[in-house]
Amino acid sequence: MPHNIAVLGSTGSIGTQTLDIISQFPDRFRAVVLAAGSNVDMLIRQATKHRPAIAIIADERKYSALKEALSPLGIETACGEQALADAMERPDFDTVVTATVGYSGLLPTIRAIKAGKQIALANKETLVVAGELVTRMLRDSASEVIPVDSEHSAIYQCLKGEDTATVKKLIITASGGPFRTWTREETARVTAAQALNHPRWHMGAKITIDSATMLNKAFEIIEARWLFDVAPEKIEAVVHPQSIVHSMVEFVDGAVKAQLGIPDMHLPIRYALGDASRLPSEERPLSLSDYTSLTFEKPDAEKFPCLTLAPRALTDGGNTACIINAANEVAVAAFLRGAISFHGIYDTITDALDRISFIPTPTLDDYVATHHATIEYCKRKIEQ
Secondary structure (H helix, E strand, O other), rough: OOOEEEEOOOOOHHHHHHHHHHHHHHOOEEHHHHHEOOOOOEEEEEEEEOOOOOOEEOOOOHHHHHHHHHHHHOEEEEEOOOHHHHHHOOOOOOEEEEOOOHHHHHHHHHHHHHHOOOEEEOOOOHHHHHOOOOOOOOHOOOEEEEEHHHHHHHHHHHHHHHHHHHEEEEEEEEEOOOOOOOOOOOOOOOHHHHOOOOOOOOOHHHHHOOOOOOOHHHHHHHHHHHOOOOOHEEEEEEEOOOOOOOEEEEEEOOOOHHHHOOOOOOHHHHHEEEEEEEOOOOOOOOOHHHOOOOOOOOOOOOOOOOHHHHHHHHOOOOHHHHHHHHHHHHHHHHHHOOOOOOHHHHHHHHHHHHOOOOOOOOOOOHHHHHHHHHHHHHHEEEEE
């Protein structure tokens, strides 16, 4: 019997690579639910090939095209965020790959936890926005989360068979992005095209900009705190430009375990889909002889101040990280269309932190309200 899977964000980078793997193992996996944001043409092509039980488009304006194309094939269709969340309770799949962008992954993931689904988590913002709430829900659910982010997958693999009480430090690696060697004065003038030119990874636009600001590393520190139940002071980032060592774990006896591999997301996706077992791959393996050196350096928080937002979020707690994430979503979109500068991304986030009401013990409704209030505030601020 195939392992039935829901792929949320199926037309994005992680989603398309997930479907690559499903195609490579047709006897082992089947895509039962496909969901996309607005790329209806690609979603139609994917559904025509994989024949899921249902295809969902979040953008309701694209629904008529989806229904017209897939109804003759007997594929159920739906649209909107509510339909996506409701689909998480379907009984015809047991694993969900959450590969949507940003805040949009939170509510479907919560519904999947309530339904006891296995979760291959590629949407780091779910734990950034509401890590305390999500981890509390997981304790009372049959759900298990296996991380798909390359850094967290690496840590997950390094911790296999280890006593977590012996962990001294989690070390999350960062490529440093396209501006690692630039001065802060030089980055003040960067364009969106320059920021989208990542030296190692091929990713979607938002995550590529987050890598350029290094906010993605701040988010990964926050995510690791909740995924692995490790105190914030035991998590650090290190810049590793070659992107071969995906992360490391240091133990109390001085040993350091690392997971190495080429910069390609197929490996962590395969590992998560295989329920933490290793599936064969025909892709080019890592050959250390191709690398004359692997280097590591301390990240520069003065050049990349977004890094400082991780300790602030974890120290302040409450809805702080939710505000950071929402403000960043608006700021990145504004930067991509030329409305603010590269440095304006950090400025937008810190301004929102000063303006949006702090809630020390937020409920799910509080997170939702905080997200929307921050979005509206930042949009108005940027328009002014």
